[in-house]
Amino acid sequence: MVDPIFADDTPGNENIVRGKEAERMILEGTVLKSFSTEVQYGVKYYYLVLYFGYTWLCEQATYRTTCYLQQ
Numbered sequence: 001m002v003d004p005i006f007a008d009d010t011p012g013n014e015n016i017v018r019g020k021e022a023e024r025m026i027l028e029g030t031v032l033k034s035f036s037t038e039v040q041y042g043v044k045y046y047y048l049v050l051y052f053g054y055t056w057l058c059e060q061a062t063y064r065t066t067c068y069l070q071q
Contacts, residue, residue: 015069017056022065025051026058 017025029051036045039061047058049067058067 015071017067019065022058022067023060025049025056025067026060026065029056 026047026049029049031047031049032055033048034046036043038044042062045060047060048070049056049058055070056067057070058065
């Protein structure tokens with residue numbers, strides 16, 4: 001398994017996970033809170049996820065899923 005903290009190795013983005021890894025975090029982690037908002041192109045879903053001892057804010061839209069480490 002990839003360590004989620006280092007999944008995006010672009011400088012400055014060490015605390016961001018994108019794509020399939022982010023989707024896996026939502027599915028395998030513990031969702032603490034979820035909500036959605038309407039946006040111009042549909043609905044965007046947000047999840048506060050506990051994953052391997054870290055809390056992440058994940059956003060899921062039609063074309064992408066991204067999780068951000070919460071400090």
